[in-house]
Amino acid sequence: MDFDFTPVFDSAGYLLGGVGTTILLSLLSIILGGVIGLAVGLGRCYGSRPLALVLGFYVDTMRAIPVLVLLVWMYFAFPIASGINLPPFWAAVVALSLHSAAYVAEIFRAGIQSIRSGQTRAGLALGMSTSQLIRKIILPQAFIRMLPDFGSIISRTIKYTSIATVIAVPELMRRADTVATQSYRPIEVFTAAMVAYFVMTFPVTRVVDGVYRRVAHRGQS
Amino acid sequence: MNLDWSVVFSHWPLLAHGVLMTVLLTVLTMLIAIPGGIVLAAMRMSGSRVLSLVSVCFVEFFRNVPIILVVYWAFYVMPVLTDLSLPAFVTGLTALAMNNSAYNSETFRSGLNSIRKGQREAGLALGMSGPQTFFKIVLPQAWRRVLPVLASAWVSLFKDTSLVSVISVGELTYTAMLIRSQTFRVMEMITAMAVIYWLMGYPQAKLVDWINRRYGVSE
Numbered sequence: 503m504d505f506d507f508t509p510v511f512d513s514a515g516y517l518l519g520g521v522g523t524t525i526l527l528s529l530l531s532i533i534l535g536g537v538i539g540l541a542v543g544l545g546r547c548y549g550s551r552p553l554a555l556v557l558g559f560y561v562d563t564m565r566a567i568p569v570l571v572l573l574v575w576m577y578f579a580f581p582i583a584s585g586i587n588l589p590p591f592w593a594a595v596v597a598l599s600l601h602s603a604a605y606v607a608e609i610f611r612a613g614i615q616s617i618r619s620g621q622t623r624a625g626l627a628l629g630m631s632t633s634q635l636i637r638k639i640i641l642p643q644a645f646i647r648m649l650p651d652f653g654s655i656i657s658r659t660i661k662y663t664s665i666a667t668v669i670a671v672p673e674l675m676r677r678a679d680t681v682a683t684q685s686y687r688p689i690e691v692f693t694a695a696m697v698a699y700f701v702m703t704f705p706v707t708r709v710v711d712g713v714y715r716r717v718a719h720r721g722q723s
Numbered sequence: 724m725n726l727d728w729s730v731v732f733s734h735w736p737l738l739a740h741g742v743l744m745t746v747l748l749t750v751l752t753m754l755i756a757i758p759g760g761i762v763l764a765a766m767r768m769s770g771s772r773v774l775s776l777v778s779v780c781f782v783e784f785f786r787n788v789p790i791i792l793v794v795y796w797a798f799y800v801m802p803v804l805t806d807l808s809l810p811a812f813v814t815g816l817t818a819l820a821m822n823n824s825a826y827n828s829e830t831f832r833s834g835l836n837s838i839r840k841g842q843r844e845a846g847l848a849l850g851m852s853g854p855q856t857f858f859k860i861v862l863p864q865a866w867r868r869v870l871p872v873l874a875s876a877w878v879s880l881f882k883d884t885s886l887v888s889v890i891s892v893g894e895l896t897y898t899a900m901l902i903r904s905q906t907f908r909v910m911e912m913i914t915a916m917a918v919i920y921w922l923m924g925y926p927q928a929k930l931v932d933w934i935n936r937r938y939g940v941s942e
Contacts (some may be wrong), residue, residue, distance in 0.1 A: 566924025568882035570896060571917050578903075582910040657787065664789035668889065675792060688799035696788045696796065703787040 509685035510694040513677075520677030521698055527594060527673055528660045528702075534599035535659065539606025546607065547614050548632065557607070564604030569662050573597040577669040594666035602659050609651045613644035646714070646721030653710030657703040664699070674698060730908040731915040741898030742919060748816060748884040748894055753877060755820040760827025767832055778828065785825035791886045794818040798890045815887030823880055830876065834869035835861065867938045874931045881927060882920070895919060 510517070546557045564572075577593040580586070588596065617640050625635040664675035678695035682688035731738070766778035785793065797818040802808055838861050846856035888897035899916035903909055 562925060562928050563921060565878065565928040566882075567917055567920050568885035568896070570885045570888070571913075571920055574896075574900070575913050575917050579910045579913040661787075661789040664791050665886065667791065675789065675795075678792075679795065682795075682799075688795070689803065692792060692796040692799065696784075696792055699789055699792060700784065700787045704783065707787075 505690055506687060507690045507694070509681060509687045510691055513681045513685075517674065517677055517681065517694070517698070520672060520674035521702075523591075523671065523673040524660070524663050524675075524702070527591065527598070527663045527666060527671065528656075530595045531598035531602060531659050531663065532656055534595065535602030535606055535655075538599060538603035540610055542603060542607035543610025543614065544636070546611050548636070561604040561607055564601055569597065569601050570665050570668060572601055573665055573669055590666070590669045590671045593669060594663070594671045598659060598662060598666070601662070602655060605655050605658075606652075609648050609655065610644070612651075613648040614640055616647055617643055643721050646717055649710055649714040649717070653707045653714075656710070657706045660703050660706065661699065726911055727908060728911050728915075730902070730906050730911050734902050734906075737898055737902060738895070738915070738919065741893060741895035742923070744812075744892070744894040744898075745881070745884050745923075748812075748819065748887065748892070749877070749881045751816055752819040752823055752880055752884070755816070756823035756827050756880075757873075759820060759824030760831050763824055763828030764831040764835070767828065768835070782825040782828050785822050786829070790818065790822050790883050791889060793822055794887055794890055797821075811887070811890045811892045815884075815890060815892040819880065819884065819887065822883075823876065826876055827873070830869055830872045831865075834865040834872070837868050838864050870938050871931070871935045874934045878924065878927045878931055881924060885920075 542557050542561065546554045546561075549557070573594060576588065576597040577590060580593070581588065621639055621643070622635060625639045630638070663673055666673055667675040667679060670676060674695055678691050682691040685691065763778045763782060766774040767782070769775060794815060797814050798811070801814055801817065842860055842864070843856050846860040847853070851859065884894055885896040888894060888900065891897060895916060899912050899919075903912035906912070
């Protein structure tokens with residue numbers, strides 16, 4: 503068994519372009535997923551009962567359906583159902599955001615519920631409105647407590663962007679696959695891609711955990 | 724837009740077979756990944772630096788690499804390593820099992836570590852032997868913390884089995900996509916696939932919530 507990594511170096515620029523797309527896809531999905539997730543989480547905690555039920559159904563549905571199925575549905579079925587044609591990249595952004603939003607919403611809900619009710623009562627007793635209470639008392643504390651979970655959701659999202667290869671988004675996984683097929687060196691190319699993914703995801707959880715250790719005391723009440 | 728849902732019903736034996744393969748993959752992967760996780764966790768906590776380093780590298784590597792890439796990788800590497808042409812099912816199973824063993828090992832390790840040292844010391848002070856303390860004091864408590872995490876790992880695994888469709892393992896996703904390309908009934912087949920996953924996954928997600936309420940420990 504002999505290994506030849508030259509195809510990896512020959513296509514380095516092409517593969518790095520894939521890394522760029524992976525990072526862009528991850529960033530957009532994390533930001534969008536974070537915003538939707540915050541809205542859904544708040545809606546479930548403070549919204550009316552029907553709203554909370556609908557949002558709960560959304561979250562549980564996302565927990566029940568594979569990302570791959572969601573992606574494929576967004577790309578192939580959604581245009582037929584709605585008449586809106588999404589390019590592969592944006593179909594992937596929408597599907598990944600909808601998926602991670604459900605998990606982010608669960609993190610927010612758990613974080614908000616972990617703040618003792620005395621805090622809420624104290625805020626209300628001081629004459630704060632509900633929105634003031636959420637912005638000034640609940641979220642700052644809950645946010646710190648949620649940091650480790652955010653770290654894992656970010657690394658999860660980066661890993662899940664690779665599934666976008668099935669709808670031909672030119673991210674790292676897709677480009678690695680192309681180079682592997684053309685060079686007949688799949689083991690070397692996929693190994694290099696694994697290292698690249700490791701380098702992208704491993705530091706994320708470490709950095710977030712490191713930050714959490716420094717600020718954890720701010721989340722204690 | 725004219726939809727013809729009969730295509731879903733006329734292909735139900737194929738879809739049912741796909742569902743069966745998905746369930747089989749999930750069950751077999753967990754059957755391998757639970758002992759696998761225990762072995763990895765035991766290696767990490769064994770006190771031997773070599774064993775612990777091997778375990779850490781394995782676990783951290785597989786936790787930080789996408790499963791779909793591991794699946795592709797196994798598809799090309801396993802024939803070279805073993806000199807056998809293994810069926811795609813076995814390859815997919817191996818990739819999923821390696822990934823899940825890594826996750827389970829962290830679950831077991833953090834579950835055991837969450838039991839305070841005083842518990843073990845109290846057991847030993849009462850004259851119990853090391854194994855007795857482990858099986859009668861540490862394990863029953865750690866179990867309650869491990870079970871909810873293991874249950875959500877189960878649901879994640881159930882969903883991740885869809886990824887082995889990329890190497891043509893005939894589970895639900897692969898089967899549905901195949902029928903889609905043969906019948907050109909894109910909307911119907913993909914929606915049916917999503918609905919079937921939902922019908923199976925939704926009760927599992929609810930079960931996880933129940934296990935969390937029933938066994939979850941909060942401090």
